[in-house]
Amino acid sequence: MAHKKLIMLIDDDPDILASLKAILEGEGFIVSTQMSAREGIDALTTITPDLILCDMMMERIDAGTRVADEIKFNHPSIPIYLISSIGNATASNTGIEQLGFDGVFQKPVSPDSLVSAIRKKLKI
Numbered sequence: 001m002a003h004k005k006l007i008m009l010i011d012d013d014p015d016i017l018a019s020l021k022a023i024l025e026g027e028g029f030i031v032s033t034q035m036s037a038r039e040g041i042d043a044l045t046t047i048t049p050d051l052i053l054c055d056m057m058m059e060r061i062d063a064g065t066r067v068a069d070e071i072k073f074n075h076p077s078i079p080i081y082l083i084s085s086i087g088n089a090t091a092s093n094t095g096i097e098q099l100g101f102d103g104v105f106q107k108p109v110s111p112d113s114l115v116s117a118i119r120k121k122l123k124i
Helices: 014-026 036-041 062-076 087-093 109-119
Strands: 006-010 030-034 052-054 080-084 103-106
Touching: 006 014, 006 036, 014 030, 014 109, 030 036, 036 052, 036 062, 052 062, 062 080, 103 109
Parallel strands: 006 030, 006 052, 052 080, 080 103
Antiparallel strands: none
């Protein structure tokens, strides 16, 4: 990888953050972690990730969609993926793009699928 890509993870579960960070760093990505929707939005004032992975249900049940809306409004070129235990149900009932996400990963996240999708989206 000529230029290491920065991935932002937003999730209120420290175990999820640690496991996804380990997977992504092991694949050569730089990873920034945030433990809340607010932390994620605030971090965008100092960093510009190449891609964001965001949980749906954090401090509020719909925190992930609110984060996606705000990020897409202020940073429309950054792809945002939903990571959630309700990801598949949400995707089948609602157009995931209508919620502001570029795609969805069901928890527990398959490391191979995650890395493959990120590389495809970032054209690596």
